Amino acid sequence: MTSTLLQKICLLTGLVCFLYVQEITGITCFDCNSLYDPRCGDPFDAYSIGEVNCSKQQPLEHLKDKYQPSVCRKLSFKIYGKTRIVRKCGYIQDQHDDKACVKRSGTHDVHALLCSCTTDKCNSAPSTLMIENNNYLLKALPLCLTIMIMVLANSNSIIQYL
Template identity: 50%
Template structure:
């Protein structure tokens, strides 16, 4: 009977952590007609914190809806995704993160790698959720990492 109480207590704590961490973002929506698309915007050539491994807590982000599209695009285009591009030219790596305006059938799927002439390689990733251009691994997502780590600690201290 005592172990059942511990299990219920453990699941209750995990539930509170998950619900609490998700609830904090719901009030931040400003307008249902124009939802925020928050993306990291940086270039590792100018700021080494933009490179991988990426630490999203040390770098800012912007609401892409408040940013004008680049000059070479139609000014009526609206941002629809976040991008991360890794360029390798002659062994030098540059990471560029930003807002995206043109959809592609590969968005929200695996990253695409392209090889070019003269030792040029580009890996391109696009995703449609806020903050998704920070990292592309489940375990490097700050929210999931926090939840997973908390659950492991609770289980460890409850049963061992």
């Protein structure tokens, strides 16, 4: 088997693996409500709350035919001095994703802090700024391995083992 053919096979295999990993890994978010589970509040212990693969959850009736889950959300509400935090999957992206949270205030002592992010389990962060949990390295692993194999194949050191 020639080195060029081996390189092409490795590149094609790595590309297919990379695309496959990208496709099967729906966004994973924490899903809880501090009204029903106080562990959902801040400070948040990510090891004590379940995470969900958002693409495997029952879609919301009014969004199921239009959108797929693509973000994680953290919503902090303070109403008459009581705070509630909701962490969940989100369906619609906007310009605030992965940036500072958006503050909203209403009448009669009602305040909301809305945070959204686009990486797995990123809705565990404090409410001041959503810190990304970049899993791009995991998704790029097949492509990196393919490139490494191609480099080794070019040096003819791997050919002798095939």
